[in-house]
Amino acid sequence: MHCASRGRFVTFEGVEGAGKSTQVRIFAETAEAAGLKVVLTREPGGCESAERIRELLLHPPAGGLSPLSEALLHYAARREHLGKTIEPALAEGYWVVCDRFADSTMAYQGYGLELGAGVVSALHDLVVGDFAADITVILDMPIETGLARAKARSPEGDRYERLDFDFHRRVRDGFLEIARAHPARCIVIDADRTQEAVADAVRMEIARRLGVTL
Numbered sequence: 001m002h003c004a005s006r007g008r009f010v011t012f013e014g015v016e017g018a019g020k021s022t023q024v025r026i027f028a029e030t031a032e033a034a035g036l037k038v039v040l041t042r043e044p045g046g047c048e049s050a051e052r053i054r055e056l057l058l059h060p061p062a063g064g065l066s067p068l069s070e071a072l073l074h075y076a077a078r079r080e081h082l083g084k085t086i087e088p089a090l091a092e093g094y095w096v097v098c099d100r101f102a103d104s105t106m107a108y109q110g111y112g113l114e115l116g117a118g119v120v121s122a123l124h125d126l127v128v129g130d131f132a133a134d135i136t137v138i139l140d141m142p143i144e145t146g147l148a149r150a151k152a153r154s155p156e157g158d159r160y161e162r163l164d165f166d167f168h169r170r171v172r173d174g175f176l177e178i179a180r181a182h183p184a185r186c187i188v189i190d191a192d193r194t195q196e197a198v199a200d201a202v203r204m205e206i207a208r209r210l211g212v213t214l
């Protein structure tokens with residue numbers, strides 16, 4: 001149950017290049033046009049301290065980071081983001097629309113880097129507890145298509161985009177496993193369509209699930 005003044009927390013997840021940033025922006029515009037107060041944010045990042053951690057995660061020093069260190073850093077950034085941006089905005093009645101959240105750590109570090117679901121769940125319980133998104137949109141598409149889109153946009157890629165194909169396949173399987181385990185929270189949307197078709201599907205599903213007119 002939500003108290004009348006609390007906003008809603010909407011997260012977007014998916015493989016590289018699935019169109020999250022595009023769809024987050026379109027959905028935020030749609031929600032604002034419907035008269036909702038919206039905060040658009042992202043992970044890793046979303047507040048100054050978490051943005052600094054993002055720099056370390058996406059551009060680590062030579063020698064890299066261990067999978068456990070990566071997961072710890074994502075959760076440190078998340079704790080900052082929750083306390084400084086997400087929770088205050090929800091308390092003020094904003095809809096917080098977030099480009100990636102905790103499911104990304106489970107999919108990328110837990111499944112992709114094979115840290116294991118148990119380790120990520122333990123961190124999640126410690127840092128996030130019972131807090132969860134009201135709805136999570138998982139944009140799903142073949143790995144090849146997503147990586148091709150990401151590469152067309154920035155050929156050099158970030159450190160995750162440069163990881164091998166099997167890694168990205170495990171990430172995609174991880175997201176689909178999360179969706180199966182949390183059917184009330186997660187909706188899987190076929191993202192291998194035009195931006196407009198994906199945006200329509202996202203808008204209709206969120207409106208239906210959360211009982212709002214968008």
Ligand code: T5A
Nearest residue numbers: 017018019020021022043044074104105108149160194195
């Ligand atoms: N990460 C993150 C972890 O490992 N663990 C964690 O816990 C968290 C939170 C973040 C990286 O960190 C990792 C995951 C990521 O690798 P990022 O720079 O924020 O890095 O990158 P991503 O979240 O992956 O986002 P991208 O910007 O790479 O991709 P998006 O947001 O999925 O896609 P988008 O919208 O930018 O679109 C990509 C391209 O495709 C086009 C767009 O115009 C753009 O050029 N496009 C379409 N083309 C055709 N048809 C459509 N329907 C299209 N939609 C978009």
